[in-house]
Structure formats: structure tokens, C-alpha cells
Amino acid sequence: MYCGQFLDAALAETNSADVRYIAFQSFLTAPFLLSQISELEYSFAGKTICDAGTGLGILPCILKEKNPLKIIGLDSDAVSLKTAAALGGNASNTSYIKADVRSMPFKAEIFDAIFARYVFQHTNLSASFLSEIKRTLKYGGLLILIDIEDDMTLHYPEPTDNSKKLFSAYSRYQALNGGDRNISKKLPSFLSSGGFCDIKIKPFTQIFFKRKNDYDSTGQIKNAFLLLQNEFESIKKNLFEKDIMTPSEYHAGLNDYYKFLNSEKEDILISKTDFLITCVKK
Numbered sequence: 503m504y505c506g507q508f509l510d511a512a513l514a515e516t517n518s519a520d521v522r523y524i525a526f527q528s529f530l531t532a533p534f535l536l537s538q539i540s541e542l543e544y545s546f547a548g549k550t551i552c553d554a555g556t557g558l559g560i561l562p563c564i565l566k567e568k569n570p571l572k573i574i575g576l577d578s579d580a581v582s583l584k585t586a587a588a589l590g591g592n593a594s595n596t597s598y599i600k601a602d603v604r605s606m607p608f609k610a611e612i613f614d615a616i617f618a619r620y621v622f623q624h625t626n627l628s629a630s631f632l633s634e635i636k637r638t639l640k641y642g643g644l645l646i647l648i649d650i651e652d653d654m655t656l657h658y659p660e661p662t663d664n665s666k667k668l669f670s671a672y673s674r675y676q677a678l679n680g681g682d683r684n685i686s687k688k689l690p691s692f693l694s695s696g697g698f699c700d701i702k703i704k705p706f707t708q709i710f711f712k713r714k715n716d717y718d719s720t721g722q723i724k725n726a727f728l729l730l731q732n733e734f735e736s737i738k739k740n741l742f743e744k745d746i747m748t749p750s751e752y753h754a755g756l757n758d759y760y761k762f763l764n765s766e767k768e769d770i771l772i773s774k775t776d777f778l779i780t781c782v783k784k
């Protein structure tokens with residue numbers, strides 16, 4: 503369910519570009535997420551859990567089978583939530599709520615664990631998000647963050663300048679909207695100054711390697727391109743409207759990257775690192 507079927511089901515539910523992008527992201531990162539969850543060595547049975555910024559609800563889908571008492575998926579985007587609820591089925595221990603993570607509609611100290619996966623990259627170091635987490639988490643409760651660090655993405659050989667321009671336009675756009683695509687390295691210190699303890703930091707690196715003329719290994723690379731294409735598709739209108747880049751620069755960057763990934767002349771290596779960061783409310 504978490505891989506191909508999740509993607510198919512999500513794409514069948516809606517045609518929104520934002521949702522398509524999160525569907526591809528969920529699909530490509532699901533194997534990673536499963537190993538990150540088992541890495542936690544945390545028993546979810548009987549626990550009350552919040553997935554803040556749940557998107558299409560991949561976490562509730564996975565966790566509901568681990569016998570928690572309750573999982574609440576919270577997101578500010580109604581279309582994503584509707585899709586999440588449809589994908590999640592009618593599990594009695596799962597519910598979805600539309601709200602902002604910086605003002606959560608819950609009583610104090612009700613959650614045993616709170617997840618926020620790929621959410622701080624959108625909110626940046628939001629003091630109100632952290633204080634809402636702290637307020638709603640029980641004493642001794644676990645906060646689990648998974649996020650990106652674009653500074654640790656490597657390509658060999660280097661993509662063209664057109665493609666690099668596209669990536670940096672995307673970073674600038676996310677920053678203009680209050681986000682940060684290099685958030686992971688800043689989170690541990692932020693959590694520590696927010697009063698959390700027992701902070702653990704673990705990098706997870708995903709490697710794509712395609713040898714020239716090796717057509718068997720192109721699947722993952724093509725999927726990575728589809729993710730990127732959907733990601734850019736959902737924001738390209740804003741890039742043009744805010745004069746961050748022109749349509750021709752956008753298309754040149756994307757076309758070059760497609761050609762780069764499908765090169766028959768060179769081997770291609772891409773390495774992308776996410777961080778799993780956990781801490782405890784004292």
C-alpha cells in the first residue's frame with residue numbers, strides 16, 4: 503500500500519498539482535520512512551499520536567497498523583486532507599483535522615508522540631509551532647522530525663547551469679514563503695533552546711546511480727525526475743508571477759535535467775540526505 507498502490511490511489515483521488523507532488527514524495531520516500539520508523543524502536547501500541555502536517559497521511563496509513571489508541575493527522579490543506587481520509591479508509595483509530603500547526607486545536611499534554619515530516623522546511627524555525635508541540639505533548643513524550651538538507655545533495659557529474667538556476671529559484675521561492683530547504687542542520691539547536699532533551703540526529707542518504715546504457719537502473723532516476731517535475735509543476739506559476747524566473751528559463755532547466763538523468767554518455771550519481779531527529783519533552 504505504501505509504495506506503488508499509495509501513489510496510484512492518491513493520483514486517482516485528485517488532479518491537484520500539490521497533491522500529485524506529495525503523492526510522488528510519499529511513494530519515493532516510503533521505503534525510507536519504514537526503516538526510519540523501525541529505527542525509532544518505539545512501541546506505538548496504545549499511544550495517542552499526532553502527525554502534524556500529514557499531507558496525504560502516509561504516516562497514519564503506516565502507524566494505524568501498529569495498534570495505537572489514536573492517530574490524528576493534521577494539515578492546513580483541505581484537498582490533501584480529503585485525499586488522506588480517502589486513502590486511510592475507515593480505521594476507527596485514525597482521524598484528520600484541518601488546522602494550522604502553529605495553533606493546534608487540542609488540549610494540553612494529550613499526545614505520547616508527535617511527528618512532523620517535511621514540515622519545518624515550510625514553517626522554518628517557527629516558535630509558535632514548537633510551543634504548540636510542547637504544549638500538546640505529554641511530559642516524557644517523543645517528538646520525531648524528518649526533514650531535508652539541500653546543501654547535502656550531490657550530483658556527479660554536475661547538472662547544467664540552467665538546471666542549477668531552477669534549483670536555486672525553488673529554494674528562493676520556498677524562502678520567500680517563510681520556508682528553508684536547509685532546515686535540518688538548524689533543528690537540533692532550535693529544539694535544545696526550546697527545552698527539549700535527549701536529542702538524537704541521524705542522517706539517511708538515498709543514492710541514485712545509473713550507469714550509461716544500463717536501462718535496468720533507470721527506474722529510480724526516472725521516478726526522481728517525476729517527483730521533481732511534479733514539485734516544480736505545483737509552483738511554476740508563482741515562480742513566473744514573482745519574477746523569480748521566466749518560463750523559458752524554467753523549461754530549459756527542467757529539460758536539461760531530464761536529459762542529464764537520461765544521458766547515455768555518462769554514469770550518473772545523485773545522493774540526497776534527509777535527517778531523522780528525535781527528542782523528548784522534559
Ligand SMILES: C[S@@+](CC[C@H](N)C(=O)[O-])C[C@H]1O[C@@H](n2cnc3c(N)ncnc32)[C@H](O)[C@@H]1O
Nearest residue numbers: 555556557577578579601602603619620621624
Ligand atoms: C511536504 S508535505 C509533507 C506531508 C507529510 N508529512 C509526508 O511526510 O508525506 C508538507 C505538508 O505540511 C503542510 N503544512 C505546511 N505548513 C503548514 C502549517 N502551517 N499548518 C499545517 N500544515 C502545514 C502542507 O499542507 C503539506 O501537506
